[in-house]
Amino acid sequence: MDHAPFILAAYAIAAVLLAWCALSPVLGGRKLIERLRRAYRETERDHAPKP
Amino acid sequence: MNRIWLFFHKMGSPPWFYRFSGRLLPWLWGLFLVSAALGLYLGLFKAPPDYLQGESARIMYVHVPAAWMSMLIYVLMAVMGFVGLVWHVRLAEILAMCSAPIGAFFTAIALATGSLWGRPTWGTYWVWDARLTSELVLLFLYLGVIALYNAFDEPRKAARAASLLALVGVVNLPIIHYSVTWWNTLHQGASISATGSSIHPSMLWPLLIMAIATKFFYAANLLVRTRSRLLEQDHRKQWVRDVIMGTGN
Numbered sequence: 277m278d279h280a281p282f283i284l285a286a287y288a289i290a291a292v293l294l295a296w297c298a299l300s301p302v303l304g305g306r307k308l309i310e311r312l313r314r315a316y317r318e319t320e321r322d323h324a325p326k327p
Numbered sequence: 328m329n330r331i332w333l334f335f336h337k338m339g340s341p342p343w344f345y346r347f348s349g350r351l352l353p354w355l356w357g358l359f360l361v362s363a364a365l366g367l368y369l370g371l372f373k374a375p376p377d378y379l380q381g382e383s384a385r386i387m388y389v390h391v392p393a394a395w396m397s398m399l400i401y402v403l404m405a406v407m408g409f410v411g412l413v414w415h416v417r418l419a420e421i422l423a424m425c426s427a428p429i430g431a432f433f434t435a436i437a438l439a440t441g442s443l444w445g446r447p448t449w450g451t452y453w454v455w456d457a458r459l460t461s462e463l464v465l466l467f468l469y470l471g472v473i474a475l476y477n478a479f480d481e482p483r484k485a486a487r488a489a490s491l492l493a494l495v496g497v498v499n500l501p502i503i504h505y506s507v508t509w510w511n512t513l514h515q516g517a518s519i520s521a522t523g524s525s526i527h528p529s530m531l532w533p534l535l536i537m538a539i540a541t542k543f544f545y546a547a548n549l550l551v552r553t554r555s556r557l558l559e560q561d562h563r564k565q566w567v568r569d570v571i572m573g574t575g576n
Contacts, residue, residue: 279383279447286386286440290393293439297432298548305555312562312571 339418341557342566348550355550359543366540370533377530384530386444392538394437396545397465398500400430404472405497408490418553420486421560423493424476425552429545431469438462449513457506458514461499468496482560 337343370388377384404426411420441459442452453459472489479485502509507516518525526534561567 277447279381282383282443282447283385286443287389289439289443290389290436293432293436294544297429298544298551301548301552301555305551305558308555308559309571312558312567315562316568316572 339416341418341561341564344418345554345557345566345570348554352547352550355543355547359540359547362536362540362543366533366536370530370537374530374533375527380448383444383447386440387530388533388537390437390440390444391534392541393433393440394462395538396541397430397434397437397462398503399542400426400433400545401465401468401493401496401500404430405490405493408486408493411486412490412494417483417560418557420483420490421553421556422549423490424472424486425549425556426545427469427472427476427489427493428552429548431466431473433541433545434462434466434469438466445513454513456512456514457510458503458512461503461506464499465496465503468492468499472496 338347366388371385374385374388376382404423407419407423407426410416411423438459441462445454446452472493475492476485476489479488506512507514519531524531558567558570
């Protein structure tokens, strides 16, 4: 039996799952920071003295 | 005050933790990449094939470290959950809850790669063997902790409930570890123990290097997740505003 497909599949699955595990919080964190930045800017604008 | 205690007290402060972890992260990712590259190179290109299992034994360099991490992360999650429950340390609760998805990923990797190793070695992808079944139960425990945490609106109440479930699930860990000695399983017994190893050094070193690499991965990933969770939970506090608006780091 040729073992290469099993080895390649095992490492490919591990690589995909580890990449997903590593990247999902990074992307989620960036979205969160962008959302918070927008919210802070809006509150700053609302509290700025009116001309 | 003892310097170690002082360090732990500082770690309990979210702004201090955020700044400290930010400085630590590039080092942890760097160490992970270097150790994983070295471990993979040694495991895939330098280590000899197994005398009995042939080339398929190379799956060991990803399967075994993932399986070890699945159990280690559960222990750490339960310990941090316990600290959160008993001493009400919010950061411990967050660290415990951020560990759960990483542990689930490692358990899924251990199950998937083990299944792919089982086909050429045992002739089947899956058997309801004590080791495999208890590892599958571990995945369900992680998913249960994640689901329970997300079922509550109030994060501290959610962390307390999920920590309790994590603590109850600890009973599964000795079952996983000793399953190969308590029952007659298709899964092989432990090759590495406290007294020594039956693996040749040419195969043992890549395995240990990969085991170290996965620890760096866990530490880096945990810090990334915890930092985001802190920003989310403390978004009404001034330190988060300073970080987001660029006046902090």
